[in-house]
Amino acid sequence: SYHLPYVDLGLSNFLCGVPFREDKGWYLLQYEQYYSTNKFLDSKGNLLGGVCSPAYKSWSGITSLTYQADQRLLDGRIGVNFGIPYFFSSKISNNELGIKSSGKGLGDLFAGLFLQWDPVERNGRPIFQQNAGFFLSFPTGKWIGCRDNVINPGNKLVFFSPYWAYTFFITPKFTFSGYIYYIFCGKNRATCIKPGQALDFIYNLLYQVKDKFFVGFNGYFLQQIQNDKLKNATLFSSKERVLGSGFGALYRPTEQTYLAFHLYFESLARNRTQGTNFILRWIQLF
Secondary structure: OOOOOOOOOOOOOOOOOOOOOOOOEEEEEEEEEEEEEEEEEOOOOOEHHHOOOOOEEEEEEEEEEEEEEEEEEOOEEEEEEEEEEEEEEEEEOOOOOOOEEOOOEEOOOEEEEEEEOOOEEEOOEEEEEEEEEEEEEOOOOOOOOOOOOEEOOOOOOOEEEEEEEEEEEEEOOEEEEEEEEEEEEOOEOOOOEEOOOEEEEEEEEEEEOOOOEEEEEEEEEEEEOOOEEEOOEEEOOOOOEEEEEEEEEEEEEEOOEEEEEEEEEEEEEEOOEEEEEEEEEEEEEO
């Protein structure tokens, strides 16, 4: 398998149902991700091809701009965002599987629309907040090779992903947050493979240690719910799955700046790599 596009596996996390700003305006979201693995697994969780997997390491990023307006729809503030991912480095060792990497380059442009609702309050404090929206990704990124054994920055397909994000304020200092994404994919025009629909769950618990510093547990779970198709023929046992679990921290040095890191250790992978995922996140309000 290995045909799903790059999706949000732990990039968006702590306090994801809460807006970064209360008023209208722009903000920047900058992500840096370092991923490493030496396990390429098949549909049963065994090493792909029954041979030793290669070592793969990548350093990638996403630059995204978001605007939140005063205008409302369904009682939620309207917001838009757009951005582009890129690979600074993507390297794989020599291997018997014939898997290669096309190296660094730009990924696929994406754009989205969302609604951010005001908090639900009880006894004078917020207890719940949410937002919902969608992303649409376009096949503009680097793609080399007509087969699917090359790791590329681009996906070579269009995909659409509606989502819902929420935060429960369990206590004034303790929160539980999550994202739920649904992923619809078009056909890869180079390989004629259409990835099956998938669900992506992101979840975390966060505790406020000091006024500007938070620590917590974070995780994600990706489960493909339909098999891939090749020219309308079903590719059985092609569903992808992976669980990531770890910890992170959030620091807010000023009212306009958020800094966070997340570390995930992957397990239970099927038809995917299984490795270590480290993410840095910077949000800056203008």
